[in-house]
Amino acid sequence: MEQIYNFSAGPSVLPKSVLEKLQQELLSYQGLGMSVMEMSHRSSHFEEIIKQAEQLLRELMDIPENYKVLFIQGGASLQFSMVPMNLMNKHNHAYYVNTGSWAEKAIKEAKKQGEVSILASSKDQNFTTIPSIIKSDIEPNTDYVHITTNNTIKGTRFTEIPDTGNVPLVADMSSNILSETFDISKFDLIYAGAQKNMGPAGVTVVIVREDLVGTHQEDLPAMLDYETYAKAGSIYNTPPTFQIYVTKLVLEWIKDLGGIEAIEKMNHDKASLLYHYIDQSPLFSNHVEEESRSLMNIPFTTDSEELDQEFLKLAESKGLISLKGHRSTGGMRASLYNAMPLEGVQTLIDFMKEFEAKHQ
Ligand SMILES: *Cc1c(COP(=O)(O)O)cnc(C)c1O
Secondary structure: OOOOEEOOOOOOOOOHHHHHHHHHHOOOHHHOOOOHHHOOOOOHHHHHHHHHHHHHHHHHHOOOOOEEEEEEOOHHHHHHHHHHHHHOOOOOEEEEEEOOHHHHHHHHHHHOOOEEEEEEEOHHHOOOOOOOOOHHHOOOOOOOEEEEOEEOOOOEEOOOOOOOOOOOEEEEOOOOOOOOOOOHHHOOEEEEEOOOOOOOOOOEEEEEEHHHOOOOOOOOOHHHOHHHHHHOOOOOOOOOHHHHHHHHHHHHHHHHHOHHHHHHHHHHHHHHHHHHHHHHOOOOEOOOOHHHEOOOEEEEEOOOHHHHHHHHHHHHHOOEEOOEOOOOOOOEEEEOOOOOOHHHHHHHHHHHHHHHHHOO
């Protein structure tokens, strides 16, 4: 099989060893003669899988006891609705920080549930930076503040988690969960679709302070109520069993590598290698403000649409795939999630150097 490096923003690269294990176990999980996909979600085998997945996540992220870990379907996009449905319960109001397309989608859905104020925005800077958040701007009669910790499309990230005082802090962590250490106690609810850094598409993790669960006023449909999942250990109905299993394997892989701290160091090494190269390159540039740069998603461009196209075509022929930037930004984007090996980044840089030499 030809060696390729997959820089897709999501669904994205998974650790090779995880895929190999899945392949080995596909037909017969632990000698049972059947696949995880074929097992009852109420079987002791699956109960063990979901329990371990939760336990590993708690251990790796150091999640305090008073937080629930829920496995939900519908992607991060369903959380754009579930968060306000469940948490806009006292003041019918929330603050959102607008840092790009995903934040804007979250804002749009929240507005259907209640009143939304924009606490800070980097829209005027074309989302190339993370705006500063001023604590005194947060009026206490609000239900929560929402941020997007990593902005997958523009390539920015919060390097400092804002202090919102007594107001709950909610974070969309879809594209940088498990990429660096976070103090979970600074957050009150975190959600993340698995398909960027945690597993396959189809499962979303919600980490929520338990006293925020079940506080909504109106009756919610069972499947949109966090309490349903919290009470049933995420097995109220059939959960995405295979996705949860793969997620568990990815979490084991992280643990074996030395946990999030070890992963964080590798992520810094990978990202700085690429940023350093881009910053000194006469051909390529990244337009994100230095302090706000993402470790996971690195957009870059030659500032010529034609050259960008040529670059993408050639890169693909060399096995460097899914480097095309988001359709809203154009150019290129290299997503360097946890499972992207350092050699992938080095191979990309070598190719960029070669391309640069030919186009000066
Ligand atoms: C990918 C992404 C989403 C959307 O996730 P879905 O699982 O496709 O709904 C939301 N927020 C961020 C930050 C993302 O990167």
